[in-house]
Amino acid sequence: MSGPWWARPGLEVRHGRLRIAGRDGEALAREHGTPLYAYDLVRMEEQARALRDALARAGLRHRVRLALKAQRAPEALAVLRALGPPGHPAGVGIDACSPRELLHALEHGWAPEEISYTGTNVSERDLDVVLAHPVHINVDLLSQLERVGRRAPGRAIGLRVNPRAGAGWDGSQTYSGERPTKFGIYEEDLERAVEAARRHALVIDTVHFHVGRAYLTEALPALERAIEGAARMTRRLKEAGMPIGEVNVGGGLGVPQRAGDRPLDLDAWTAILARHLVPLEVVVACEPGDYLTKECGHLLAEVVTVEDRAGATFVGLDAGFTVAPEHFIYGMPVQVVVCRAAGETGTGTVTVAGNINEGDDLFAEDVPLPPVEEGDIVAILNVGSYNAVMAMEHCLRPPAASVFFTDRV
Numbered sequence: 001m002s003g004p005w006w007a008r009p010g011l012e013v014r015h016g017r018l019r020i021a022g023r024d025g026e027a028l029a030r031e032h033g034t035p036l037y038a039y040d041l042v043r044m045e046e047q048a049r050a051l052r053d054a055l056a057r058a059g060l061r062h063r064v065r066l067a068l069k070a071q072r073a074p075e076a077l078a079v080l081r082a083l084g085p086p087g088h089p090a091g092v093g094i095d096a097c098s099p100r101e102l103l104h105a106l107e108h109g110w111a112p113e114e115i116s117y118t119g120t121n122v123s124e125r126d127l128d129v130v131l132a133h134p135v136h137i138n139v140d141l142l143s144q145l146e147r148v149g150r151r152a153p154g155r156a157i158g159l160r161v162n163p164r165a166g167a168g169w170d171g172s173q174t175y176s177g178e179r180p181t182k183f184g185i186y187e188e189d190l191e192r193a194v195e196a197a198r199r200h201a202l203v204i205d206t207v208h209f210h211v212g213r214a215y216l217t218e219a220l221p222a223l224e225r226a227i228e229g230a231a232r233m234t235r236r237l238k239e240a241g242m243p244i245g246e247v248n249v250g251g252g253l254g255v256p257q258r259a260g261d262r263p264l265d266l267d268a269w270t271a272i273l274a275r276h277l278v279p280l281e282v283v284v285a286c287e288p289g290d291y292l293t294k295e296c297g298h299l300l301a302e303v304v305t306v307e308d309r310a311g312a313t314f315v316g317l318d319a320g321f322t323v324a325p326e327h328f329i330y331g332m333p334v335q336v337v338v339c340r341a342a343g344e345t346g347t348g349t350v351t352v353a354g355n356i357n358e359g360d361d362l363f364a365e366d367v368p369l370p371p372v373e374e375g376d377i378v379a380i381l382n383v384g385s386y387n388a389v390m391a392m393e394h395c396l397r398p399p400a401a402s403v404f405f406t407d408r409v
């Protein structure tokens with residue numbers, strides 16, 4: 001398809017103007033006010049189906065769950081829920097990471113058996129809620145094994161492991177790499193984990209790891225090293241008599257974020273999973289957040305300032321990091337588009353700034369943008385995950401409103 005790198009069905013340029021789910025982006029902003037998230041939930045459905053189809057093509061017995069931390073709007077959850085009822089192979093389960101996420105999933109129609117709980121630094125109070133439901137809990141530290149064992153002897157649990165390798169869009173290894181991280185049992189501690197589990201009659205039936213962030217095809221060799229390590233640990237657990245029925249490879253699957261990025265080759269991804277996990281005769285589970293929901297949401301904002309200052313052009317918006325924190329927390333690149341000139345790249349470069357009184361409240365620096373004026377509407381593309389959910393009240397700025405579309409016109 002010709003046109004900007006980000007264009008695709010549901011996010012198009014028509015007569016020079018940005019269309020989201022077939023609707024005119026600027027018209028949405030004028031109708032509903034800014035800042036405004038516009039969600040094309042068809043995209044989420046497409047991503048879920050693509051993932052499921054790829055896993056099926058590779059002959060993997062599989063489960064797909066949504067990492068609820070990425071996107072929890074009831075409207076989005078209703079679309080995922082409708083893909084398949086509890087127990088149905090087409091259904092998408094939930095990865096929850098806090099007691100309130102667990103309750104949120106239950107309230108929105110998920111059965112406890114469809115929910116996988118992977119927390120970090122889980123407290124007794126967290127366990128009060130989690131253990132009250134027959135959800136599957138993955139435990140990620142020796143001390144947590146002891147705690148869960150004391151509270152729920154005999155329970156079937158998963159073990160989050162740390163294979164000391166990981167894959168990130170920028171090469172980062174925040175979850176699992178050379179540096180010690182707070183997540184997962186290291187291989188040298190596996191025997192202690194088995195011993196603790198046995199002491200409490202805990203049955204380890206799942207191996208879990210989450211080692212990636214927004215990785216694309218180029219990062220798959222790094223991911224494969226992590227999977228190799230996790231597969232080795234799975235074999236050791238099986239040899240120790242643990243009935244491992246599922247290996248959960250976490251999330252971390254990325255979508256294109258910058259010009260030149262190519263979509264993740266799902267067949268290359270599943271080929272790696274198949275190579276290392278099929279011999280283990282396990283169900284392969286994954287729990288993406290970004291992959292399912294990042295591309296479905298776009299933030300619309302009004303330009304309130306255009307000013308040349310000391311050689312730089314600042315374009316100021318009526319939205320800041322409080323409504324869209326992902327870029328500021330993870331450093332993800334941001335693509336800003338002028339809704340009425342969506343097909344144009346622009347000749348000059350600008351700095352796109354937010355409305356929060358902090359010097360770092362900059363969405364993008366020195367990026368090309370077509371000429372803009374006060375009152376124009378811009379879109380920050382592909383921010384459907386880790387943004388609305390992370391909104392904060394700093395400066396008492398209210399959250400952005402949202403509109404959700406379940407069809408394309």
Ligand SMILES: Cc1ncc(COP(=O)(O)O)c(C=O)c1O
Nearest residue numbers: 067118210251252253288289290
């Ligand atoms: C345990 C776990 N699973 C899944 C995810 C989802 O990750 P992503 O949105 O990168 O797919 C996360 C994100 O932090 C996580 O911590």
